[in-house]
Amino acid sequence: MGAEWPAGAALAMETWPQRSRGFMSGVLQGSWSIGFLLSSVIYGLFFDTIGWRGMLWIGVLPALSIIYVRYFVKEPEVWVKNRQQQRAQKREVRAPLIKIFQRGMLANTLLACWWMASNFVLYYSIWSLFATHLQQDLKLTAMGTAVPFMLANILSFLGMCFWGWTADIIGRRWAMIIPAAIAIPIAPLYLFTGSEFWITVGFGLQGAFGGALYSQLPSYLAERFPTEVRATASAFCYHQGAIFGGLVAPILAYFAVNFSLGYAVPMLVGTVVAAGSVVVSLLLSPETKGTVLVAELQVA
Numbered sequence: 001m002g003a004e005w006p007a008g009a010a011l012a013m014e015t016w017p018q019r020s021r022g023f024m025s026g027v028l029q030g031s032w033s034i035g036f037l038l039s040s041v042i043y044g045l046f047f048d049t050i051g052w053r054g055m056l057w058i059g060v061l062p063a064l065s066i067i068y069v070r071y072f073v074k075e076p077e078v079w080v081k082n083r084q085q086q087r088a089q090k091r092e093v094r095a096p097l098i099k100i101f102q103r104g105m106l107a108n109t110l111l112a113c114w115w116m117a118s119n120f121v122l123y124y125s126i127w128s129l130f131a132t133h134l135q136q137d138l139k140l141t142a143m144g145t146a147v148p149f150m151l152a153n154i155l156s157f158l159g160m161c162f163w164g165w166t167a168d169i170i171g172r173r174w175a176m177i178i179p180a181a182i183a184i185p186i187a188p189l190y191l192f193t194g195s196e197f198w199i200t201v202g203f204g205l206q207g208a209f210g211g212a213l214y215s216q217l218p219s220y221l222a223e224r225f226p227t228e229v230r231a232t233a234s235a236f237c238y239h240q241g242a243i244f245g246g247l248v249a250p251i252l253a254y255f256a257v258n259f260s261l262g263y264a265v266p267m268l269v270g271t272v273v274a275a276g277s278v279v280v281s282l283l284l285s286p287e288t289k290g291t292v293l294v295a296e297l298q299v300a
Contacts, residue, residue: 026164120245125270159212
């Protein structure tokens with residue numbers, strides 16, 4: 001999947017018209033929540049019967065969509081023309097990963113890496129151990145655990161569509177800064193209560209803000225880098241962030257267990273710090289609303 005996201009995001013953004021690219025970015029990224037929602041439904045209904053092995057087998061099925069993509073999805077026109085120009089002018093970019101660290105692009109690359117790392121830490125602070133918190137700290141059932149995830153993912157998808165639409169009006173950065181800031185005061189609503197009602201309502205709200213601030217990941221990364229290196233830059237910035245995100249669950253679990261804090265406090269700290277980091281990194285980053293993705297060579 002790590003190879004699919006940057007290639008698919010770059011392809012979609014290079015294909016979609018500039019006037020509504022932010023909205024389409026929200027729909028694209030928000031579709032993750034639809035998959036998460038389906039997995040939550042399957043977990044709530046079938047986990048006690050099929051167990052985690054059955055869940056993993058079901059998770060394999062969406063990969064079959066690659067057959068359709070391979071045979072029926074065409075390359076974006078802007079990318080095709082860019083490749084033609086590289087060959088015609090004998091200026092082919094054979095090491096795009098090196099290009100994004102050269103003078104003139106280094107600061108943009110590092111800022112994008114900081115922003116993406118913050119996004120991943122925030123995402124995993126919110127989502128990765130919440131089910132564990134509900135089951136270990138609050139002793140909820142499988143269905144009691146699944147329901148807050150279902151609502152949060154429905155609102156996350158709708159939220160990403162909304163913030164994507166908003167991004168086409170107020171800009172990419174503010175469409176992410178605003179929900180990131182709102183995510184901070186929402187966190188205590190669902191982390192420091194034993195009420196299943198407030199857990200569901202609070203986590204649902206977090207889905208609409210902290211879970212939806214990712215609406216502009218595809219568009220913002222695509223617009224920050226030229227065509228010659230777009231997919232490579234998106235892949236590197238996105239997945240170096242995933243490394244930091246992968247450290248979140250074990251670190252938070254370590255503090256929760258070894259310091260007898262429970263999961264709520266470490267999750268709150270991770271959420272607040274990461275959301276603040278998202279805001280600061282975006283305030284220091286360029287606005288890209290209105291950027292036209294062109295075929296002309298820029299870094300070749």
